[in-house]
Amino acid sequence: MFSSFADWTIQSLIAFDVPDPTTGRRGAPNLTGNHAPNKNAFTMETVFSGIQPSGELHLGNYLGAVRNWVALQDTHTCFFCIVDYHGITQPYQPDEVSRFVHEMAIALLACGLDPDRCTLFVQSAVPEHTELAWALASVTPHGELGRMTQFKDKAEHHPDNINAGLFMYPVLQAADILLYGATRVPVGEDQRQHLELAREIVRRFNARFGETFLEPQPLLSTTPRILGLDGQAKMSKSLGNTIGLAESDSTIWEKLRTAATDPARARRTDPGNPLVCNIYTLHRFFSDEERQEVVRTGCTTAGIGCIDCKKMLLEGVTRDLGAIRTRAQMLRQDPARVERVLADGAFRARIIARATMERVRHRMGIGRPFAAS
Numbered sequence: 485m486f487s488s489f490a491d492w493t494i495q496s497l498i499a500f501d502v503p504d505p506t507t508g509r510r511g512a513p514n515l516t517g518n519h520a521p522n523k524n525a526f527t528m529e530t531v532f533s534g535i536q537p538s539g540e541l542h543l544g545n546y547l548g549a550v551r552n553w554v555a556l557q558d559t560h561t562c563f564f565c566i567v568d569y570h571g572i573t574q575p576y577q578p579d580e581v582s583r584f585v586h587e588m589a590i591a592l593l594a595c596g597l598d599p600d601r602c603t604l605f606v607q608s609a610v611p612e613h614t615e616l617a618w619a620l621a622s623v624t625p626h627g628e629l630g631r632m633t634q635f636k637d638k639a640e641h642h643p644d645n646i647n648a649g650l651f652m653y654p655v656l657q658a659a660d661i662l663l664y665g666a667t668r669v670p671v672g673e674d675q676r677q678h679l680e681l682a683r684e685i686v687r688r689f690n691a692r693f694g695e696t697f698l699e700p701q702p703l704l705s706t707t708p709r710i711l712g713l714d715g716q717a718k719m720s721k722s723l724g725n726t727i728g729l730a731e732s733d734s735t736i737w738e739k740l741r742t743a744a745t746d747p748a749r750a751r752r753t754d755p756g757n758p759l760v761c762n763i764y765t766l767h768r769f770f771s772d773e774e775r776q777e778v779v780r781t782g783c784t785t786a787g788i789g790c791i792d793c794k795k796m797l798l799e800g801v802t803r804d805l806g807a808i809r810t811r812a813q814m815l816r817q818d819p820a821r822v823e824r825v826l827a828d829g830a831f832r833a834r835i836i837a838r839a840t841m842e843r844v845r846h847r848m849g850i851g852r853p854f855a856a857s
């Protein structure tokens with residue numbers, strides 16, 4: 485049973501393998517050239533999530549978001565978007581944007597996004613995102629936007645760059661989600677407020693113009709919080725406390741070697757507490773249970789030192805990131821293939837986005853033909 489027209493269109497596109505009218509090809513070609521529509525397409529919920537083209541995917545992005553996206557491909561109809569229009573609310577260099585977008589696409593594909601099982605595209609390739617944002621802005625209370633913690637934080641830390649785009653950021657996010665009838669949105673704690681606003685926008689729009697959108701629900705992650713190498717704040721490029729996925733093994737080791745641990749473990753002979761140590765949090769992703777037990781016991785009894793512990797972690801990190809780097813290198817050698825994946829993703833996304841936008845315009849009375857009474 486379809487819960488909305490957009491949902492129907494999404495499911496139909498995937499389940500019926502809609503052909504591209506310009507090329508005659510069906511569905512999305514993937515990196516292997518095959519296409520395998522998901523047999524559960526009719527019963528799966530739709531997920532939307534986006535990432536800014538920051539120029540580098542780091543361990544925090546990977547563990548906190550992208551790894552979950554890869555898993556969601558098996559259980560949900562997924563739309564993953566490189567949100568370049570969100571990116572321009574920060575200071576940026578125009579001549580770097582296309583390279584950053586391309587690099588982000590490579591990184592996401594190398595991490596395991598499969599264009600056969602998800603729709604991966606660039607936000608600006610689907611103009612309906614910004615069009616819907618404007619329509620939604622007309623039902624979004626100004627005061628609610630002013631209360632957004634992220635906006636207040638950014639305004640406080642970057643008083644020289646308080647632009648209207650930053651203020652409208654959550655409205656564009658709502659448009660991203662609602663265009664595709666997404667019922668689930670993977671959110672971290674820092675995005676919950678924006679999703680709550682998106683739900684409020686849906687309620688206001690539906691109340692004024694009739695039932696049009698579904699209220700998206702959060703898809704809460706069980707992923708432990710990944711701190712930066714300083715052990716203080718979330719891993720973030722702007723704080724310089726990240727490990728980049730493309731960094732060499734030796735660079736990664738240099739960063740891990742000096743990374744913060746349990747601050748109470750001042751000497752090698754002091755027992756530590758893995759539960760307050762970010763290095764142990766990383767072991768939970770990169771080491772098997774047996775090794776995690778070695779770390780827990782060794783740490784709490786001072787049986788191992790922090791350097792021993794980090795060397796053990798390094799093995800898992802270099803194994804997993806090495807595999808991602810290898811796949812990224814292969815993709816980098818075939819840029820046309822990556823661009824084709826994005827173009828096909830945008831093509832599929834636009835079919836849904838256009839249908840949603842037509843319905844929104846009709847509901848709002850925009851663009852209806854004049855009929856003299």
Ligand code: SF4
Nearest residue numbers: 746756761783790793
């Ligand atoms: S031994 Fe490992 S888990 Fe314990 S404080 Fe040192 S780095 Fe952290």
